Amino acid sequence: MTYDVIVIGGGASGLYLAAHLKTRNALIIEKKQRVGIKLLASGSGQCNLTHAGYMNHFYECYGDKRRYVKPALSAHSNNDVIRFFESNGVNCFTREDGKVFPQSLKAMDVLSALLKACRHTQILTEKPVTAVAVEEGLYRVETAQGSYRSKNLVIATGGKSYPTMGSEGDGYRLAEQLGFHVVSPKPGLTGVVTREKSLTALSGIALKGCVITHLRSGARFKAYNGDLLFTHFGLSGPVILNNSRWFERGDTLAISFVTVSEEVLEADFLALVASDGEKPLAFFLNRLVLPDALLSLVLSKASVAREVKLANITRAQRRGLMENLCRFPVEIENLIGYQQAMVTVGGVSLDEINLKTMESLKHEGLYFTGEVLDVDGDTGGYNLQWAFSSAWCAAEAINKKLEGVKT
Ligand SMILES: Cc1cc2nc3c(=O)[nH]c(=O)nc-3n(C[C@H](O)[C@H](O)[C@H](O)COP(=O)(O)OP(=O)(O)OC[C@H]3O[C@@H](n4cnc5c(N)ncnc54)[C@H](O)[C@@H]3O)c2cc1C
Known part of the structure; x- marks a missing residue:
């Protein structure tokens, strides 16, 4: 049997794509026991599914990928995503900080709505895809239990973060098998x-x-x-x-712990020395309204005690104080790894993708959506929005192709 579409990966992006397919001859192949595992964990189980506000602000939240994400995000915006979920029974609300959640604060409701919307798509679970190949104009998708053929193929396997949830970088290997360049992945949204x-x-x-x-x-x-x-x-x-x-x-x-520049802070300090030189350094520090433990650290770095009279503070101590308050130096030993990073930076190169349709420029009928691509957003719903917008664009393009409409 030949499917119209096979989607590899039943995560946020793969499910959203299937939910927008018109054909009933589609298949999702998922490696884990269940689809949507990461979606269930998103937003600490509450699912921050997008962000409110104008799309012009959105583009700024994808690092140096602003130009690349624009076509998909403007074609399918935050309001489109909210409309989709509301029309599928998930009322949404916007928190004070602009994050959008389901009213119930249950990621399960978001997943249930997606599953209901893609009920006409066949879903196979516990079938990790091991290889893909282009064969006589069709795609052959290999799993340990057998192979499947399709006219169109979507790789929506996610990145490498939280690998226990299924995203272990398989999509990068599949892309490389098909001749794509993968921008070296590294942990993102991490401490x-x-x-x-x-x-x-x-x-x-x-x-x-x-x-x-x-x-x-x-x-x-x-x-x-x-x-x-x-x-x-x-x-x-x-x-x-x-x-x-x-x-x-x-x-x-x-790190600057104060809200003014070093020059202004030092000028304030010197003015205080002139007017209140007999008072202790604590008199100056209290004005900064900083946690005591932080001040203790700054003072130890500057080798000065808070009891010292302002007039007795040496130039070297003053400079040390200013430097540690305004430019406290912290060297990065490492980024927290994929086990805790919320997204992956890097992925399938966007230079090899039609950014309006997510179709690859190398193989007709091959699409990449979601986090497997070299896109990572800020915290606040921007990553799920990307997963949904890119999926919608691919679904639209596939629908048109299957209907014989030229895109
Ligand atoms: C803890 C956590 C919380 C998050 N919270 C938020 C949030 O609140 N808001 C937000 O915007 N973003 C959030 N994110 C990021 C967001 O969840 C992801 O960017 C998004 O899920 C990516 O969607 P995706 O479909 O591309 O990939 P995924 O959701 O990772 O789905 C990929 C799917 O592909 C499957 N798969 C992988 N390899 C294979 C294979 N070889 N064969 C078959 N199937 C395969 C995986 O099992 C998985 O089901 C969070 C991430 C984490 C880790």
Whole structure:
């Protein structure tokens, strides 16, 4: 038997694609016992399925892939995704921070809606695909238990993060078998292990609106702004997770714990020395409204005690204080690995894909959707949105092809 479409991978993207296929002659092949395992875990089981707001803001949330994601996201937007789920019985709501969830806060409801919408698609589980080949204009898909043939093939196998949920990078191997370039994958949306172990004493402390300057080989690489969280291994929080796509082992993050520039802070300090030189350093530090444990760390780095009179602080101590408050240097020992990284950075090269249809430029009828592609979004629903938008584009293109409409 020859299927119109075979989808490899029953994750968010594969299921959304099947839900939009018009043909009933389609097959999903899934390696795990059940489909949608990662979707169930998404948003801590609540499924942050997209983000509210204008699409123009969305494009900024995919690192340097802004240009590449635009056609798919503008063809099938956040509102289209919300409309799809609401018309399939999942009411959605937008949280204060813009994240969109099902009203029930149950990822299971999202998965059930998807399964209902793709009820006409046959689903095979516990069948890891081991190889694919192009044969006489058709695709042959190999599993340990047998092979399947189709006119169109979709590779929606996800990336490498949380491998216990099925995504172990199989899609990259399949793509390479078919001659595609795969941009080296690495963990994304992940925390960093820092070389500076004294930071672990700050574990649990969260700081709002930190400015972080990213240095590589001593030179300024980028700067980021956002909320920071100290953890038992080093650093996390949105400003770290969303920018981890840029980080490499050995890079330095210079963290500013204050909201003013170093020059302004130093000028304030000197003014205080002139007006209140007899007061202790604590008088100045209290104005910064920083957690005590953090101040203790900064003081030990600057080799100065908070009881010292402002007028008695040496130039070297003042400089050390300013540097550690405004540019606290933290070297990255490592990124937290795939076991905990929420996405994969890298994947099948976008240069080999028609970004309106997700069809490969190498083989007609072969599509890639979702995280297997070289796209990673910020936290906040941007990765599921990509999984859904890219799937919708591929489904549309396949529907048109099967109907004989030229795209
Ligand atoms: C813990 C966690 C929470 C997350 N929360 C959110 C969130 O709230 N919002 C958000 O936007 N993003 C979230 N993400 C990211 C988001 O879940 C993924 O980007 C998204 O699921 C990718 O969809 P996908 O279909 O491309 O891949 P996946 O969902 O990973 O699905 C791929 C499927 O392919 C199957 N497969 C793999 N290899 C084979 C093979 N050889 N043969 C057959 N089948 C195969 C896998 O078993 C899997 O079912 C989260 C990720 C994690 C890990």
